[in-house]
Amino acid sequence: MERGLVGQPFSPLGTIKKEVSAPAVGDVVSVSDFGGGKAALIFASLQGSKQMTVVRYNRPIGVLLSIDAYTQLLKKIEELQRVVQEGKTLCMQVLSLSGKDLAQPEEGAMG
Secondary structure: OOEOOOOOEOOOOOOOOOOOOOOOOOEEEEHHHHOOOOHHHHHHHHHHHOEEEEEEOOEEEEEEEOHHHHHHHHHHHHHHHHHHHHHHHHHHHHHOHHHOOOOOOOOOOOO
């Protein structure tokens, strides 16, 4: 498969003439490619690549995700939120350990 200027594989929809000015996710497609009946081809090719960066004037303006990639992203977000909540809970448990403020040294602890 042909490689694009940003190092990502391109679909047969065309290529971008200049390098994209920001990091791209997956294949790169120009907003102008959505015209002229190419939108169906773009969405059909999304099945295989999972994600595409949409550019306008060679600058990223959006990202298209397949439903599988979107579902995976949501699962990762939920997992991160769970881990953050567990971390907060653990911190609260440590801070309330025996009702003492851990920022204050205990008696006799300082020589």
